[in-house]
């Protein structure tokens with residue numbers, strides 16, 4: 066190294082040393098992700114902007130009679146942390162498990178772990194065994210510490226892939242410590258009481274691409290800690306459902322598994338021709354636990370109009386999404402589950418062979434709104450149509466044309482960047498053969 070300043074090389078080598086140390090640290094928390102260009106692996110399933118988990122502790126009766134049916138209605142999966150010695154309603158828990166909800170450990174006795182008199186091994190191990198013996202169709206893989214008192218993390222990590230505390234923080238997209246995942250206490254004793262309180266935390270998680278975990282005990286008038294209003298909870302679920310392409314709502318264990326797989330996954334394109342791409346998605350994690358699908362996308366090859374997608378010869382589903390004018394193939398795959406083939410198809414429509422065809426053509430509410438400087442506009446098309454998507458100012462003058470072409474059935478997302486436009490109200494207008502829909506946007510600086 067040639068330099069005029071004797072002090073400089075030393076500083077540079079210090080910088081290099083710091084970089085090496087940083088890389089070593091990242092390696093130690095499990096990053097070995099390796100992804101061939103032009104593939105991308107989503108931070109959150111479906112390339113959504115945040116993960117949201119609802120967790121329920123202590124097994125109060127209204128959790129199975131009110132919460133489970135409500136979550137089923139919305140198609141969301143929740144987590145139920147169960148205290149074995151409190152005589153759980155195993156029939157109700159099995160029924161919840163059958164609907165895809167997670168049944169997990171809240172220890173044997175609900176004693177605070179970490180107190181000297183507690184046999185932590187028995188609390189951790191026996192509760193897991195009891196749930197595995199009683200609940201068919203899933204494994205008990207996560208735990209909530211009783212009274213939010215952190216237990217012996219090293220011991221805990223021998224049995225569980227994630228453990229929950231209640232310190233009221235939003236987790237980053239990769240939590241620093243899976244044995245102490247934070248959550249927000251809901252209900253009368255907590256900070257989350259109204260639908261708006263849920264929504265504000267979820268919006269904050271979007272800003273950091275983070276993971277927000279809610280902790281609910283009693284529901285409505287039943288006895289139990291910190292009751293949460295089912296009306297307010299329903300309002301929160303309504304709001305999440307209306308932005309389903311922004312928020313990934315899933316159980317605690319599914320989000321934990323997703324993060325670990327995403328950070329470990331290897332995506333390789335092993336063969337490519339004009340009409341077929343073959344790829345391999347693997348990880349180095351135990352397949353008996355880490356078998357949750359991760360979302361991958363790549364640009365649609367330019368001369369392809371349609372795709373068939375298979376893994377180990379079986380059809381898997383996917384979508385075409387548009388972002389910043391690029392058409393992507395987006396699909397979910399379980400790592401280590403066989404090679405994936407993307408085949409150019411002669412089918413007339415992407416939707417018929419690849420997409421889930423939407424039931425009707427419509428424009429969704431944009432997100433975020435208000436926004437600064439850009440917002441996502443999503444629309445779905447139920448049958449092939451010439452589509453125009455325009456942004457108008459408050460006087461009805463066109464300020465941007467985002468889409469003006471034939472579109473196949475599918476769901477599309479387009480971003481509008483309002484940089485350079487004045488603050489104020491705008492209108493987004495979707496026009497197809499079947500009609501016109503308009504939504505109001507607010508650009509606020």
Ligand SMILES: [Zn+2]
Nearest residue numbers: 122123211212
């Ligand atoms: Zn508890």
